Each structure stands twice: as C-alpha cells, then as structure tokens.
Amino acid sequence: MKSLHVSTTINGDPVEFICDPDEPLLDVLRNRLHLTGAKEGCGTGDCGACSITLNGRLVCSCLVLGAEAQGAEISTIEGMADGEQLHPLQRAFIDGAAFQCGVCTPGILVAAKALLEKNASPSDEEVRYWLAGNLCRCTGYDKIIAAVQVAAAEMRGA
Amino acid sequence: MALDQPKREFRYVGTRPNRPDGVDKVTGRAQYGADMTAPGMLTGAILRSPHAHAKIVSIDTSAAEAIPGVRAVITGADFARPEDDFLRDVQENCMARDKALYDGHAVAAVAATSAAIAKAALKAIKITYETLPHVTDVDAAMKTGAPVVQAGRALESVPGGMSQNVTHTCEFGHGDLDAGFAKADLVIERSFKTAATHQGYIEPHACLASYAADGKADLWCCTQGQFFVRTLCSAIIGMEASQLRVTASEIGGGFGGKTTVFIEPVALALSKKSGRPVKIVMTRDEVFKATGPTVSSSMDVRIGMTNDGRITAGEANLRYSGGAFPCGTVDMGAQAAFAAYDLNAVRTYGWNALTNRPKEAAYRAPGAPQAIYAVESVVDELCQKLNLDPLAVRLKNAAHKGTLSSYGPTFNEIGLEATLQAAKAHPHYTAPLGPNQGRGLSCGFWFNFGGNTCVSLNINTDGTVGVTEGNPDIGGSRASISLMAAEELGIPYENIRTIVADTNSLGYNDVTDGSRVTFAVGLATIKAARDAITKMKSRAAKFWGIDEEAVDWVDGAAVPAGPNAGKFPPLTLAEIAATSPQTGGPIAGHTEVNVDGAGVSFGVHLVDVEVDPETGFTKVLRYTVFQDAGKAVHPDYVEGQMQGGAVQGIGWALNEEYIYGDDGRLQNAGFLDYRIPVASDLPNIETVILEIPNPGHPYGVRGVGETPIVPPLAAIANAVSRAAGVRLTELPMSPPRILKALKG
Numbered sequence: 001m002k003s004l005h006v007s008t009t010i011n012g013d014p015v016e017f018i019c020d021p022d023e024p025l026l027d028v029l030r031n032r033l034h035l036t037g038a039k040e041g042c043g044t045g046d047c048g049a050c051s052i053t054l055n056g057r058l059v060c061s062c063l064v065l066g067a068e069a070q071g072a073e074i075s076t077i078e079g080m081a082d083g084e085q086l087h088p089l090q091r092a093f094i095d096g097a098a099f100q101c102g103v104c105t106p107g108i109l110v111a112a113k114a115l116l117e118k119n120a121s122p123s124d125e126e127v128r129y130w131l132a133g134n135l136c137r138c139t140g141y142d143k144i145i146a147a148v149q150v151a152a153a154e155m156r157g158a
Numbered sequence: 159m160a161l162d163q164p165k166r167e168f169r170y171v172g173t174r175p176n177r178p179d180g181v182d183k184v185t186g187r188a189q190y191g192a193d194m195t196a197p198g199m200l201t202g203a204i205l206r207s208p209h210a211h212a213k214i215v216s217i218d219t220s221a222a223e224a225i226p227g228v229r230a231v232i233t234g235a236d237f238a239r240p241e242d243d244f245l246r247d248v249q250e251n252c253m254a255r256d257k258a259l260y261d262g263h264a265v266a267a268v269a270a271t272s273a274a275i276a277k278a279a280l281k282a283i284k285i286t287y288e289t290l291p292h293v294t295d296v297d298a299a300m301k302t303g304a305p306v307v308q309a310g311r312a313l314e315s316v317p318g319g320m321s322q323n324v325t326h327t328c329e330f331g332h333g334d335l336d337a338g339f340a341k342a343d344l345v346i347e348r349s350f351k352t353a354a355t356h357q358g359y360i361e362p363h364a365c366l367a368s369y370a371a372d373g374k375a376d377l378w379c380c381t382q383g384q385f386f387v388r389t390l391c392s393a394i395i396g397m398e399a400s401q402l403r404v405t406a407s408e409i410g411g412g413f414g415g416k417t418t419v420f421i422e423p424v425a426l427a428l429s430k431k432s433g434r435p436v437k438i439v440m441t442r443d444e445v446f447k448a449t450g451p452t453v454s455s456s457m458d459v460r461i462g463m464t465n466d467g468r469i470t471a472g473e474a475n476l477r478y479s480g481g482a483f484p485c486g487t488v489d490m491g492a493q494a495a496f497a498a499y500d501l502n503a504v505r506t507y508g509w510n511a512l513t514n515r516p517k518e519a520a521y522r523a524p525g526a527p528q529a530i531y532a533v534e535s536v537v538d539e540l541c542q543k544l545n546l547d548p549l550a551v552r553l554k555n556a557a558h559k560g561t562l563s564s565y566g567p568t569f570n571e572i573g574l575e576a577t578l579q580a581a582k583a584h585p586h587y588t589a590p591l592g593p594n595q596g597r598g599l600s601c602g603f604w605f606n607f608g609g610n611t612c613v614s615l616n617i618n619t620d621g622t623v624g625v626t627e628g629n630p631d632i633g634g635s636r637a638s639i640s641l642m643a644a645e646e647l648g649i650p651y652e653n654i655r656t657i658v659a660d661t662n663s664l665g666y667n668d669v670t671d672g673s674r675v676t677f678a679v680g681l682a683t684i685k686a687a688r689d690a691i692t693k694m695k696s697r698a699a700k701f702w703g704i705d706e707e708a709v710d711w712v713d714g715a716a717v718p719a720g721p722n723a724g725k726f727p728p729l730t731l732a733e734i735a736a737t738s739p740q741t742g743g744p745i746a747g748h749t750e751v752n753v754d755g756a757g758v759s760f761g762v763h764l765v766d767v768e769v770d771p772e773t774g775f776t777k778v779l780r781y782t783v784f785q786d787a788g789k790a791v792h793p794d795y796v797e798g799q800m801q802g803g804a805v806q807g808i809g810w811a812l813n814e815e816y817i818y819g820d821d822g823r824l825q826n827a828g829f830l831d832y833r834i835p836v837a838s839d840l841p842n843i844e845t846v847i848l849e850i851p852n853p854g855h856p857y858g859v860r861g862v863g864e865t866p867i868v869p870p871l872a873a874i875a876n877a878v879s880r881a882a883g884v885r886l887t888e889l890p891m892s893p894p895r896i897l898k899a900l901k902g
Contacts (some may be wrong), residue, residue, distance in 0.1 A: 020274070036193040037186020039410070041360040042442040046829035049360055077186040086184065094180040097794035100633050100802065102183030103190060103361045103410025128837040135829060137358045137411050138633075139798055140805030141837040 008069040010035070011079025019066035026050045028066035029076065037077035037106045041135065048134035051107035052076045058114040060133075077106035080113065089113055089151040098147035100138035108134045112148045120156050124149065165857055170644040174794045175651050177637040179408065188408045191364030191380030192439045199366070200229055200269040202428050202438035203276035204421065205283055206448060207258030207265050210292035210514040210822025211305065214256055214265060214285065222268060222282040227275040230432035231283070233266045237427060238396030247483045249394040251517045252423045258287065259307060259482035260514050261823040262447025264420075269428035269436045292514040292822035296479035297456045299323040299511040307512035311484050323512040325484040330492050330565045331505035338471025338503030342462025345471075346540055350532040352871075352889040353815030354454040357521045358806070358834045361410020362445045367425035368435040373397060375429070377404045379422050382412040382630055383669030387419055388661045394423040395430070402426075405660040406630040413632075413806070414520030415450050417669045446827035450519020451816055453478040453487050453510075455528040459495075463540045467551040471503040472496050472564075476529055479511050480518030486510065487518060490605075491525030493565035494868075495533050498552070498574060498601040498760065500561040514822050520671060522803060523604045523864035527810065527871050531889065534600040534872030539885055548599055548876070549582050552762075556601075573786025573850035573860075574601065574760040580846050581762045586782045595768045595779065596881030602761045602868030606861035607672030608753030608854075611679055612665035615643060615686040617694065617745040621732025623647060625656040625686075627679050628667030633863060634795035635675045641791055642680045642857070646687035648714030649731055665750045673861025676791055677852075678753040684856055690747030697741045698729045755854020759862055761785035763804060763869035769881040771900060774893030776812055776878055782844045783869075788852040788860030799863045801843040807870025809835045811878075813890050 003018045010033070019028050024043075029035045029052070038061055041049035045060040052061045053075040054068070080087045089112050092098070099105040108131060115122060115130045122130065127148050128141070136144065182188035219231040234255040240246045253264045266283050270276040291305040298304055299321065306322045316327050339345055365379035375397065381387050384404040392399040409416060421438045428436040440449070458475040474495045478488040488508035496504050506529070518524075541548045556578060561569045581587055581599065591597060614626040625643050629635065640654040647654075668674070695709040698716030702709075708723035709716050715728035738745050766780040783800040790796040813833050817825040826832045851858025871889060879885045884899045 030192075034195075035186070036189070039190070039361065040192070040439075041362070041410075042829050044442065044828055044830065047360055047442075077184075081185055086181070090184040093184050094176050097174070097177070097634070097798060099183055100795075100798050101359070101361070101409060101411045102179070102188055103359075103408075105183050106186045109184060124842075125838075128840070132836040132838040135360055135834060135836060137360055137413070137806070137834060138802045140801035140835075140843050141840060142801045142843050143794075143798065145837065145842075 004067050006066060006070050008072055008074060010074045011076060021067060023066045024062050025064040025066045025069055026061040029061060035076055035078050039103055039106065048111065049104050049107045051110045051134065053110060053114055058111055077110055080109060087113065088154045092147040092151035096143050096147035096150060098139065098143040104134060104136045108136065108144060116152055116155060120152065122152065164851060168645060170641050170651055171791050171857060172793065174792060175637065177634050178640065178656060179636060190361055190410050191407045194366045194378045194407065196366060196368055196435035199435045199437050200271060200432055201273045201276045202267060202269045202425050202436045203280055204264045204424060205266040205280045207254065207261065207263045209258055209287055209289050210261045211290040212258045212287040213290060214254060214258060215288050216286045217266060218284040219266065221284065222279040225275060225279050225282060227271040228268055228279045229434060230269040230428045231266065231279065232427050232431060237394055237423065240393045245390065245393045248390055248418060249423065251483060252394065252420060260516050262444065262516065264424065264448060267424045267428060269432045294513050294515055294818045294822050296454055296477050296511050296513060299479060299513045300477060300509065307482050307514055324509060325512060326486055326488065326510035328489050328492050328508040332562065333503035335471050335473055335503050335505055339462045341464065341470040343465045344540060344544055345460060345462040346536050347458065347460040348536050348887055350457045350459065350535065350887045352455045352528045352531065354451045354515065355521065355810050355814045355816065356446055356451045356832065357413040357415035359411025359413060359415060362440040362442060363416065363421055363449060364439040365422050365425050366435060366437045367422065367429040369426055369429035371433065373401055375402045375426055377402060377422060377426060378407055379404065380407045380409045380416060382409065382416045382632060382671060384661050385628060385666050386417065386669045387422055390419045391423050391426055395426050403660055403662045406658055409630050409632055413522050414524060414671055417671050418450065418519055420449055442829065443827045446832060447824050448516055450517055452521045453480045453485065453518050453525065457528065457532045459532040459536045461536045461540060463544060465544055467544065467546045467554050469499055469501060469555045472499065472501055474506040474529060474533060476506065476508045477511065478508065478525065479513045479515065481515040482512055483517045484510065485518045487525040491529035494526035494603055495529035496564035497603040498557055499555045499564065500557045501564060504564040522806065522867040526604060526868050527807065530602060530868050531871035531875060535875050538598065538876040549578060549587065552601055553578050570853055571850055572758055572760055573848050576848045576850055577760055577762045577784040577786055580784045580848055581764055584782060584846065586764050586780060591766065594771060594881055595766060596877045597764065597766050598873045598875065598877030598880065599762060599764050600869040600872035600876065602763065602865050603758060604673060604864040604868065605758055606677065606756040607674045608678045608756045609668035609672065609674055610666050610752050611682040612667055612750045613679060613682040613686045614664065615683065615690050615747040617690055617731065617735045617738065619735050619738060621735050622653045623649065625654060625683060626659045626663060627656060628659055628664045629670045629675045629679050630658055632670055633799055634792060635679065638676045638791040638795065639679055639683050642683050643687050646684050647691065647731060673759065673863040674756065677756055677855055677859045677861045680791065680859055681753055681855055682749040682751055685749040685751065686747035689749065690745055693745050694731065694734045697734050697738065700741065701729065702726050757788055757852025757854055757860040759786055759860045759865040761865045761869055763873040765873045765877050767874065767877040767881055769878055769896060774896035776891065776896065778808060778841055780841055782846065783866060784846045784848065785862060785865060786848045786850050786860060787862045788855065789849055789858040790847050791859060793847060796847055796862050797845045800845045800866045803866025804843050804870050805835050805840060807867045808874060811871045811874035811889055811891060813892055815890050
C-alpha cells in the first residue's frame with residue numbers, strides 16, 4: 001500500500017507527516033512526531049491512555065487513523081500548558097497528588113479538560129461517569145475526582 | 159543522634175509538598191519504557207505459542223530471515239543455559255526450549271526495520287508443534303494421572319506418590335490442633351477458590367536494548383528493579399553483569415509484575431545478533447498471556463470458636479498454582495493466613511502445583527490475599543452463626559506485642575489493635591443499612607522487607623543537595639526520600655533533588671518491592687545524610703579551630719556545641735558547601751547497607767455493599783481503609799497506597815479473573831473482558847492512617863504499599879454474603895456467581 005501525506009494542525013502548530021493507510025494516529029503521534037505524551041495501554045480503545053481531542057471531540061487516538069487527521073485540529077497533552085503556565089487541571093493534579101505512576105494522567109487530563117469545556121459544574125458522579133473510559137490502576141480514582149473538582153472551581157472563578 | 163534513637167517531632171516529614179516528577183507527569187514530558195528511541199533502532203516482535211502445552215518439534219526461520227529488512231531472528235537456542243534452577247526457569251519463560259508450556263509462551267523473535275516487516279517475519283517462521291494434553295486447574299493438576307507440565311521439578315520435601323506437578327510443600331504453626339478444636343463450641347470448615355488475576359498496570363512492558371560489538375550493552379526498560387534486571391539478563395544472555403548497564407525508565411505501574419524480565423533478554427539477544435538497538439513493546443494481549451499473573455488457588459480452612467468469640471484452633475490447607483514453573487508463593491500465603499490472630503493452636507499447610515499457565519509474578523502481598531480471604535470469611539461466618547460482633551471478635555483474638563505469630567516470630571509493637579479500635583469508633587461501623595445491603599470487614603497483613611540499599615547524597619557547592627538512589631519510584635517515594643533528607647539536613651525540601659540512578663552509579667539495590675522503599679531507602683538516606691553532616695561538621699571544626707566533637711548540627715547549620723566551644727556564628731550548609739573545594743574537596747554522604755528491622759503493617763477494611771437479587775450485581779456503597787503506617791512521611795502517598803490497593807482488591811473480589819477455555823487458552827486477554835474497576839464503579843475511598851512507630855526505623859516508618867490489597871477480598875465477600883443472605887466461597891463474585899448462589 002502506498003503511504004499517505006497528511007497535513008494537519010496539532011496543538012495550534014501546522015504539521016505534515018507521512019503515514020501508512022492503516023496506521024493509527026496514536027502511532028503517528030508517538031513514532032513519527034515524537035509526541036509521546038499519549039500512551040498505548042491497550043491498542044483497542046478500552047483504556048483511554050491515548051486520549052486526544054480531534055476537532056474538539058474526545059477520542060482514543062488508537063482508534064483513529066493517521067489519515068483522519070487530514071485538515072483537522074488535534075489537541076494532545078503536550079498542548080495543555082501555555083508555555084510555562086500549567087493549566088488549572090495540571091496544577092490541581094500536582095497539588096492534590098492525583099497520580100502515582102502517571103501513565104494514565106495525560107489521557108485523564110485531556111478527558112477532564114474536554115468535560116469541563118462542556119460542563120463547568122459537574123457533580124462527582126458526572127465526573128466519574130465521564131472518566132469511566134480512562135483506566136487508572138494506581139490511585140483508585142479518589143484523588144483524581146477531587147482534583148478535577150478543585151480545577152473546575154478555579155476555572156469557574158469560584 | 160544514634161540510628162536507634164527514635165525521632166518523633168518533625169519539621170518536613172509528615173507534610174505534603176509537590177512531588178519532583180509532578181510537572182513531567184502532567185505535561186507528557188516524563189519518559190516511560192516505550193518513549194525512548196535510538197538511532198538505527200529496529201523493532202522487535204515475538205512469536206508465541208498458540209497451544210497450552212506442546213512439544214516444539216522444529217523451527218524453520220529461513221523464510222523469515224530472507225525478508226528484506228529483517229536483521230535478526232532468534233529462538234531458545236540463542237540463549238545461555240544457566241546452571242541455577244531459578245535463572246534457568248526465567249530464561250525458559252522468556253523463550254521456550256523444547257516445549258511450549260502455556261498459551262502465549264514465547265518461541266521465537268525477530269528484529270526488523272519496521273513493525274510491519276517484523277509482523278510479516280513472524281508469520282514466515284514455520285514451527286511444527288506436537289500438542290500435548292494440558293491442565294489449567296490447580297486441583298486437577300495435583301491428581302495423579304494429570305498431564306505433567308514439567309517432570310522432576312519437585313523439591314525433596316514433597317512426599318512421594320504425588321503428581322509430578324506438585325513441586326513444593328510447606329507447613330507453619332504451633333500448638334495442639336486436636337485439643338484446640340475440642341475446646342470450640344462451634345467449628346466451621348469451608349472450601350474456597352480464587353481465580354488468577356493480573357496486576358493490570360496500564361503501561362505494557364517495553365524496553366530498548368543496545369548491544370555493542372565490544373560486548374558492552376545498555377538497556378532501557380520499565381522495571382521495578384534495574385539491578386535485578388542486570389543480574390537476570392546477564393545470566394540469560396551469557397555476559398558479565400558489569401558490562402550491562404540498565405537504566406530504569408519512569409514506570410507506568412508494576413505492583414510486583416515488573417520485578418522480573420520477559421522481553422528484556424530477548425531484546426538484548428536480538429540487538430547482539432543484529433548489531434543494532436532493538437525496541438520491544440508488548441501488546442496488551444501479550445501482557446495478559448505472557449507476563450506474570452497471580453497464583454490461582456483452592457483452599458480449605460477450618461476454625462473453631464467458643465460461644466463468647468475466642469478462636470481456639472485454626473487450620474488451613476492452601477493449594478496454589480504459580481503456572482508452568484515452580485513457585486514458592488504459597489509459603490507467604492501460609493505464613494500470612496492467621497497472622498492477625500493470637501492463637502494457641504494453628505497450622506497451615508501449603509502446596510504448589512504446576513499448570514499450563516504463565517509463570518506467576520508478585521502482585522502486592524503475593525499469596526496473602528487468597529489465604530486471608532479464606533480465613534477471614536470463616537471467622538465472619540462463625541461470628542454470624544454465634545451472633546457475635548465481628549469487630550469485637552477480632553479485638554478479642556488480635557495479635558499484639560508479645561504474641562507468638564502463626565508463622566514463627568514474636569511480634570514487636572504492632573498496630574492491629576489500634577486499627578481495629580479506630581474502625582470500631584468510626585461512624586461507618588454503625589451507619590444504618592438498607593434492604594439488600596450488607597457490611598463486611600477484614601483484617602490484613604504484610605511482612606514488609608528491608609534489603610540491600612545504596613544511597614549517595616551529594617552536597618552541591620551552591621548549597622543544594624542531590625540524592626542518588628537505586629529504586630524506581632512507583633508510588634511517590636522520591637518525594638518521601640527528599641523529605642527525609644530535608645529533615646536530617648535541616649534544609650528546605652525544594653533544595654533537594656532525588657533521582658533514581660542506573661546500575662553503574664550505585665552498589666546493588668534490591669528491587670522496589672516488599673513495601674521497602676520508603677522504609678529502607680529512607681533509612682539509608684537518613685544514614686547518608688548523617689554521614690554528610692559528620693563531614694560538614696568536620697569542615698566547620700577545622701575552620702573554627704575546635705574539636706569535631708564540639709560541633710553540633712542544628713537547623714541546617716554547624717554550630718558550636720556549647721558556650722565553652724567558642725562564640726562562632728552558625729556556618730550554614732550552603733556556606734560550607736561553597737568553600738568545600740578549598741577545604742578538602744566535595745562533600746558527600748554514602749550508605750551501602752542490608753537494611754533490617756522492617757515493621758509489619760496491619761490494616762482493617764470496612765465496606766458496605768448492595769446486591770441486586772435480580773441481576774446479581776454488587777454496588778460498593780461505602781469503603782473505609784484503616785492502616786498503620788508507623789510514620790506517614792508524605793501522607794498523600796500513604797493515602798494513595800491505601801486507596802489504590804483497596805480498589806485493586808475490589809476488582810479482584812467482584813470481577814477480575816483469568817478465564818481459560820477447554821483448549822487451555824486464555825479467553826479474556828484484554829481490558830474489555832478482563833474488567834478492572836473504573837471511576838464510575840466506585841465511591842470515595844476514605845482513609846484513616848494510624849501511626850504506631852516501627853522501632854526498626856529512626857522515624858518509625860513502616861512500609862504500607864502491599865497491605866491494602868489484602869483485606870478487600872474478604873471484606874467484600876463478607877459484605878456480599880451478608881447482603882445476599884448466602885455465603886460466597888469463590889472469587890470473583892461476579893453477577894452470574896451471585897445469582898447461582900442465590901438460587902441455591
């Protein structure tokens with residue numbers, strides 16, 4: 001099969017890459033673009049460690065083809081901070097010890113950001129159900145939910 | 159201050175500063191096993207047996223080798239054959255020799271210039287198998303006449319006449335069992351089964367190996383113990399350990415499952431053969447099939463109790479299978495089973511049997527969750543039948559200082575009674591329950607370990623400090639180590655940077671396991687800091703022209719010990735450091751020690767559940783963890799261990815299991831069908847930290863990481879049994895099992 005040439009935007013930057021037609025976007029991000037923040041935990045869309053947003057929609061990048069990035073706006077964990085300024089969610093996770101090994105953290109942060117952009121005042125239950133697609137094996141989720149709520153409050157200006 | 163003089167007032171220890179790897183982990187900057195690359199890197203891939211048990215008759219790699227882009231193909235023949243049984247088993251598990259012993263057992267591997275070419279090369283390898291009868295159930299494996307997984311592996315202690323699959327036996331306990339049972343008013347005997355489970359770390363195993371033509375090699379891998387990886391890989395490849403430098407990446411979870419090697423020797427062998435760096439990353443399917451799940455178990459427990467709740471005798475027969483290779487985990491289960499109790503008559507018998515399943519690796523307190531699940535279930539049933547309060551019964555029989563434990567040693571100060579009292583006083587214990595709801599509790603225990611530990615603590619000339627230690631950080635330990643260094647040195651936490659070093663930079667460090675790092679590396683860091691302080695005091699003494707004994711260290715500075723020593727203003731660490739190149743050279747403290755004195759950690763878990771009688775579904779309503787930490791150096795991370803371990807136990811109790819088909823193949827090798835808890839499954843996990851100082855550590859620290867996985871299994875089984883009105887004796891208590899038990 002012939003390789004494809006894709007032009008896209010990632011974290012606000014124009015990006016071009018070559019990929020195989022059957023190559024997942026996750027592999028393109030990690031292996032071709034050296035954006036290793038998104039992780040492969042399962043390759044089958046069950047763990048959420050590869051979460052990114054594609055045209056504002058939260059997706060598992062292991063279930064998206066590199067080809068589908070053509071002309072799209074992609075956001076990854078690498079684009080969450082603004083230079084030196086961490087996003088309130090990132091700060092809340094550090095302050096609240098909301099990660100241990102940290103491998104699920106990029107996916108959870110991307111997912112949490114997508115939630116708060118849709119719903120600025122989620123209940124704990126709404127946060128839990130929104131994050132049900134992001135597996136964490138270390139924390140038991142407790143401190144994650146608390147940190148999301150701390151960030152949500154800050155972002156509401158509360 | 160002498161190491162055995164306990165410190166109980168703290169300035170930095172016990173606070174909750176941000177961890178040093180925090181920014182890296184929330185920005186995607188942290189580098190895990192699969193995040194490293196090297197110039198000229200090849201992709202490695204592994205071919206695995208599709209049979210549960212088969213002779214490997216022949217392997218023809220010629221077609222694979224002929225594919226353009228394939229740079230190396232290897233089989234078991236490319237590895238050394240270590241003399242030592244243990245090492246040889248690790249090697250054979252990494253790549254089969256004459257037999258495939260389980261579905262997913264590695265039989266060959268390739269390195270190629272792309273993942274696609276590697277995949278094609280695997281397809282081109284021709285293997286002729288002769289399938290053999292297989293066995294996956296531990297009790298079936300113990301029967302004479304069962305298919306023999308490996309012959310001649312039984313230790314001498316195993317009685318003659320048993321199936322060759324029985325490799326190991328053990329016995330612990332003391333006292334007269336018959337007399338004990340005779341004293342009981344009620345004796346209950348039950349049989350239990352638990353399925354194998356997996357640690358479920360989100361990061362699959364990954365490594366990058368680079369073997370140079372002069373026989374030196376570098377290995378980057380996610381691991382809990384880079385020094386042990388060096389030992390294993392050098393033995394399996396056949397090279398000197400000193401020629402192999404292993405660097406631990408950040409690790410995406412381990413829980414014991416990354417304390418050994420699976421793909422690392424394969425990557426090294428491929429790199430050696432191809433002359434180029436080789437990267438191997440496991441798929442999730444491979445992780446489930448071919449890394450190290452827990453044992454599966456079949457257990458009988460018999461306990462006798464008087465009408466007023468005194469346990470008069472306890473007996474357990476534990477049959478574990480650690481997969482296709484000999485496994486001694488049943489020892490730990492047999493020792494832990496009755497550890498929470500002060501008993502006059504107790505006996506545990508343990509057995510290990512081979513099955514055609516992957517080789518077991520540790521999972522947080524290996525062997526203990528199963529055994530304690532069985533014991534705590536029977537204790538709970540006795541309480542139900544005798545109409546006794548389960549907490550009161552635990553308190554009545556609780557082990558304490560001076561108790562002769564069921565596994566041999568006499569306990570020093572322990573925190574079991576304190577955790578039980580805390581549970582009794584907690585509002586959770588008396589909160590009202592509704593229909594179809596039940597409350598369960600369980601004690602839990604883990605031994606904890608010390609071990610070989612080396613720390614270097616360098617006083618930088620700008621007054622900051624670098625701590626170099628050798629244990630991968632799986633729970634926030636770098637923060638705790640920096641806190642202990644700050645406490646000793648008297649300088650702010652932010653001025654200290656703790657890193658995890660490669661195998662060339664320090665003496666040998668035992669694996670990050672046994673809940674040992676905050677305890678042992680912390681103790682070694684305290685010693686190294688005191689070593690550095692001694693040297694800094696010596697520089698101050700010279701500067702002031704007084705005796706070294708006349709110098710004290712207070713709040714981060716050298717001070718004269720008393721008015722007679724002289725009127726000198728304090729010399730801060732920064733000042734001493736700044737002039738150190740001129741006053742004798744750079745200053746550092748060192749420790750190389752085998753740490754003793756680990757303190758056991760007891761915990762008690764309380765859980766409320768609701769069981770839906772129509773669907774068999776169990777909802778966890780409320781969960782509280784009580785645990786003795788000795789001294790919580792960084793309370794956030796102690797809480798994290800308690801919450802994380804509890805949730806792993808919830809998954810184990812309610813849903814997680816390895817499901818084998820009649821063909822001996824693993825049916826659920828993915829996160830969809832091996833269902834671990836997700837955020838919406840759970841309530842908040844409340845934590846209560848007790849602090850009964852461990853006399854073996856200057857700050858009283860006890861390891862905490864493993865104990866939390868032990869109580870949930872029985873706590874939930876007891877809660878479900880009470881909610882459903884019927885005793886469940888098999889894990890996991892998935893909805894079909896609960897419905898079956900309800901139907902009777």
